[in-house]
Structures are given as structure tokens and as C-alpha cells.
Amino acid sequence: xxxxxxxxxxxxxxxxxxxxxxxxxxxxxxxxxxxxxxxxxxxxxxxxxxxxxxxxxxxxxxxxxxxxxxxxxxxxxxxxxxxxxxxxxxxxxxxxxxxxxxxxxxxxxxxxxxxxxxxxxxxxxxxxxxxxxxxxxxxxxxxxxxxxxxxxxxxxxxxxxxxxxxxxxxxxxxxxxxxxxxxxxxxxxxxxxxxxxxxxxxxxxxxx
Amino acid sequence: xxxxxxxxxxxxxxxxxxxxxxxxxxxxxxxxxxxxxxxxxxxxxxxxxxxxxxxxxxxxxxxxxxxxxxxxxxxxxxxxxxxxxxxxxxxxxxxxxxxxxxxxxxxxxxxxxxxxxxxxxxxxxxxxxxxxxxxxxxxxxxxxxxxxxxxxxxxxxxxxxxxxxxxxxxxxxxxxxxxxxxxxxxxxxxxxxxxxxxxxxxxxxxxxxxxxxxxxxxxxxxxxxxxxxxxxxxxxxxxxxxxxxxxxxxxx
Numbered sequence: 001x002x003x004x005x006x007x008x009x010x011x012x013x014x015x016x017x018x019x020x021x022x023x024x025x026x027x028x029x030x031x032x033x034x035x036x037x038x039x040x041x042x043x044x045x046x047x048x049x050x051x052x053x054x055x056x057x058x059x060x061x062x063x064x065x066x067x068x069x070x071x072x073x074x075x076x077x078x079x080x081x082x083x084x085x086x087x088x089x090x091x092x093x094x095x096x097x098x099x100x101x102x103x104x105x106x107x108x109x110x111x112x113x114x115x116x117x118x119x120x121x122x123x124x125x126x127x128x129x130x131x132x133x134x135x136x137x138x139x140x141x142x143x144x145x146x147x148x149x150x151x152x153x154x155x156x157x158x159x160x161x162x163x164x165x166x167x168x169x170x171x172x173x174x175x176x177x178x179x180x181x182x183x184x185x186x187x188x189x190x191x192x193x194x195x196x197x198x199x200x201x202x203x204x205x206x207x208x
Numbered sequence: 209x210x211x212x213x214x215x216x217x218x219x220x221x222x223x224x225x226x227x228x229x230x231x232x233x234x235x236x237x238x239x240x241x242x243x244x245x246x247x248x249x250x251x252x253x254x255x256x257x258x259x260x261x262x263x264x265x266x267x268x269x270x271x272x273x274x275x276x277x278x279x280x281x282x283x284x285x286x287x288x289x290x291x292x293x294x295x296x297x298x299x300x301x302x303x304x305x306x307x308x309x310x311x312x313x314x315x316x317x318x319x320x321x322x323x324x325x326x327x328x329x330x331x332x333x334x335x336x337x338x339x340x341x342x343x344x345x346x347x348x349x350x351x352x353x354x355x356x357x358x359x360x361x362x363x364x365x366x367x368x369x370x371x372x373x374x375x376x377x378x379x380x381x382x383x384x385x386x387x388x389x390x391x392x393x394x395x396x397x398x399x400x401x402x403x404x405x406x407x408x409x410x411x412x413x414x415x416x417x418x419x420x421x422x423x424x425x426x427x428x429x430x431x432x433x434x435x436x437x438x439x440x441x442x443x444x445x446x447x448x449x450x451x452x453x454x455x456x457x458x459x460x
Contacts (some may be wrong), residue, residue: 123405126215126376127209127213129209150283150284193282193283194283
């Protein structure tokens with residue numbers, strides 16, 4: 001069973017519907033026990049980093065926070081996918097609206113796009129943009145360089161270990177569009193909103 | 209580099225797509241989900257739904273439309289028309305819609321922009337601005353479907369909505385809308401140069417060249433298209449091929 005973490009941030013239904021489209025059953029849940037039992041976990045999310053961490057860290061009815069449940073799952077070697085804000089939350093800290101610490105499952109920083117030398121570029125980075133693959137990842141099996149996916153974000157991840165970057169994209173310079181270390185997968189773009197290519201990526205995740 | 213977007217706009221009345229022909233009543237043009245699926249297959253980058261349902265009791269129908277679209281279409285879509293409260297935004301976003309847009313209510317209650325952005329994130333909040341050229345060269349914001357002048361300067365208002373937390377601006381020129389004579393490039397460029405957020409050009413596209421001008425001379429990140437595709441003058445694929453052949457990055 002695939003669990004989608006419901007922590008009150010953003011568009012969970014889209015991820016669930018996309019998984020249904022590729023023939024998977026998913027459960028949208030805020031229950032740490034159900035997260036613990038899942039075969040695969042997806043941490044989606046849009047919104048602000050600090051508010052998201054606050055919700056994840058809030059103790060649940062059982063006393064266990066979602067942050068603990070998500071961290072335990074990530075360390076269990078079962079496949080884990082963070083999407084957009086759900087990718088950024090895996091890192092050590094973010095500078096979005098002040099300094100906030102993240103789940104620190106992947107060392108690195110989340111920083112704002114600097115477009116000061118690119119007056120024609122906008123923040124948020126919103127729309128379809130092309131991926132490059134600096135190293136192979138099962139998540140992108142069957143895709144060609146230049147495949148376009150949908151992004152909407154104002155901050156991006158800078159992993160401490162550049163070798164975890166499995167896809168890059170360009171907006172005022174290259175940035176990390178996807179990360180992977182072992183069972184931990186993360187995409188800055190929204191596979192659930194990236195048409196057929198996005199559904200293909202989700203199918204790949206279900207197959208890893 | 210981020211691709212320039214082509215965004216079909218669908219007017220929805222009581223759950224059906226309508227085409228408004230000048231001097232005639234809205235005419236039924238089909239099921240919104242079928243059309244959304246068709247435009248997705250043709251390469252639309254996003255879809256915008258404008259709810260023009262007049263009756264307040266029937267406004268819930270748009271939520272059902274959005275739910276069905278979310279089950280069938282896996283590209284971003286935006287819903288707007290008549291949204292007045294953060295709660296109404298939440299109901300729409302909960303269906304699986306990615307963004308909402310507000311227009312008149314943003315002018316009446318500017319705090320709505322920031323409240324929506326704080327609650328759901330800036331990326332969800334699109335502010336639609338309808339501007340009309342005044343004889344002395346500035347553009348005035350109109351609300352209530354273009355019926356009511358506000359005295360606001362469209363460029364200043366755009367700057368303010370961006371500062372208040374809007375993630376994107378849907379900019380319609382009332383002078384150009386329906387003319388098929390091209391987007392209002394002066395207004396579009398002024399707003400695009402003023403705000404740090406993306407601008408969607410709307411109103412007036414009648415040829416492929418107009419779309420090209422909107423995203424180059426006009427400085428828009430995206431072009432909203434309605435009549436061009438509804439009347440099958442050009443397909444989305446033709447628009448994108450034209451842009452690509454003229455050096456504009458697109459998703460094809």
C-alpha cells in the first residue's frame with residue numbers, strides 16, 4: 001500500500017488521483033501507525049517550509065509526530081518520494097521566511113532563487129521546464145534528456161553532496177530538480193501535474 | 209529556460225462550457241471534462257476555468273466540475289469566478305485544482321490576497337486584472353466583469369497584488385478582448401516589467417503572430433487563448449510549433 005502523508009499542506013488529492021490513474025491504490029493519511037505499515041510513502045506538499053515543519057512536528061493523538069513517522073519510514077529502506085515542498089523538507093534547513101530546520105534526511109540547504117542578474121526571469125519559477133540527468137536513476141528510466149515537467153516554487157535545494165542530484169533544471173543557472181540517495185527519492189517538480197511524463201515517473205517509483 | 213505556456217480558458221455556466229458569441233446568449237459547447245481532456249491531449253500547459261454561473265445556489269456545480277477534471281487531467285488547472293472568501297478558495301483547492309483566481313473581490317478586499325497566500329501558498333493565488341486604456345495614457349482597473357471602473361491604475365494595482373502575495377497575474381485588456389487584433393502589448397509589457405511574478409496575457413489573440421508577440425514584446429510568461437481554439441482557428445500544437453520555430457521555448 002502507498003501512503004500519502006496528509007499534514008494539511010496542499011494538493012494531496014492530485015497525487016492520489018494520479019496514482020489511481022496508473023492503477024495504484026493510495027491512502028491519504030495523517031496516522032503515524034498507517035505510515036509505519038505502508039510499503040511506499042509519498043510526502044507531497046505546497047506552501048511554506050516553516051509552517052509545514054510545524055505541522056509535521058506537532059505531536060499526534062498517539063504522541064508520535066508525523067515528523068517521527070516520516071523519518072522512521074525513510075530510514076527503513078522502503079521507497080520514499082518527496083514532492084516539491086516534500087523534497088525541500090528532507091534537507092537540513094531552509095531560508096524561507098526566516099531560518100527553519102528540516103528533517104535533515106539529506107544534508108543540504110534550501111535557498112531562494114537569485115534572479116538579480118536576470119531581470120527577465122520570474123520568481124516563482126512557474127511552468128514547464130526541461131530536465132537533464134547527470135546520473136541514472138530508476139525514477140527516470142525510459143525518459144530522455146530534455147523531458148519537460150511542471151514546476152512551481154520560489155526556493156530550491158542545494159544538497160551538500162552534489163552526487164545525490166539525479167536531475168537538474170535551469171532557472172537563473174542549473175538547480176537540483178531531483179535527488180536520490182538509496183531508497184529516498186525527491187522531485188522539485190510535480191509528477192502528478194506533469195502529464196504523461198509525470199505519470200511515467202510515478203509508475204517508475206511504484207516499480208522501484 | 210522555463211517554457212512559455214499556452215493556456216486555454218473555458219467559460220463554465222452551471223457545469224457546461226459555453227461560448228459567448230457577440231450579441232447572442234451563451235451557447236452550450238460541451239462538457240468541461242471532455243474539453244479539458246482534449247486540450248490536454250493537444251498540448252495545453254494548463255487550463256483555466258472561469259465560472260460565470262449567475263445563480264448563487266448553483267455555484268456548487270463548479271466544485272463538481274473541478275473534482276471530475278482532477279480525476280481525468282494531469283496538468284495544472286485554475287478555477288475562478290465569484291470567489292469571495294478564503295473558505296471558498298479552500299473548497300476549490302480541495303477538489304484538486306492547483307490555483308484559484310480572484311478579481312473583483314481582490315479589489316474590494318485586498319487582504320484576501322495575503323490571507324489566501326498565507327494559508328495555501330502564493331503559488332495558488334492568481335489575481336486577475338481587467339484593464340482599460342484611459343485617454344490620457346494610463347490603464348484603469350475594472351471589476352464586476354468589466355462593468356465597474358475602480359479608479360485604480362492597473363500597473364500600480366499589479367505591483368500591489370504581487371507585494372501582497374499573489375503568485376501570478378492574469379492580465380486582460382478590455383480594449384483588446386474580443387477584437388482578435390492582438391494582445392494589448394503596452395499594458396502587458398508595463399505590468400510584466402513591474403512585477404517579479406509571472407504574467408499571463410489575455411484578450412485579443414487572433415493569430416499565431418499575436419501569441420508570439422504576447423510572450424516576447426509583451427513580456428508575458430503565458431498566453432491565455434479562448435476563441436482561437438474554441439472556434440478551431442488554430443490548434444494548440446500549431447501555436448507551439450509556431451513559437452518554437454520563432455525561437456521561443458515551449459513544451460512540444
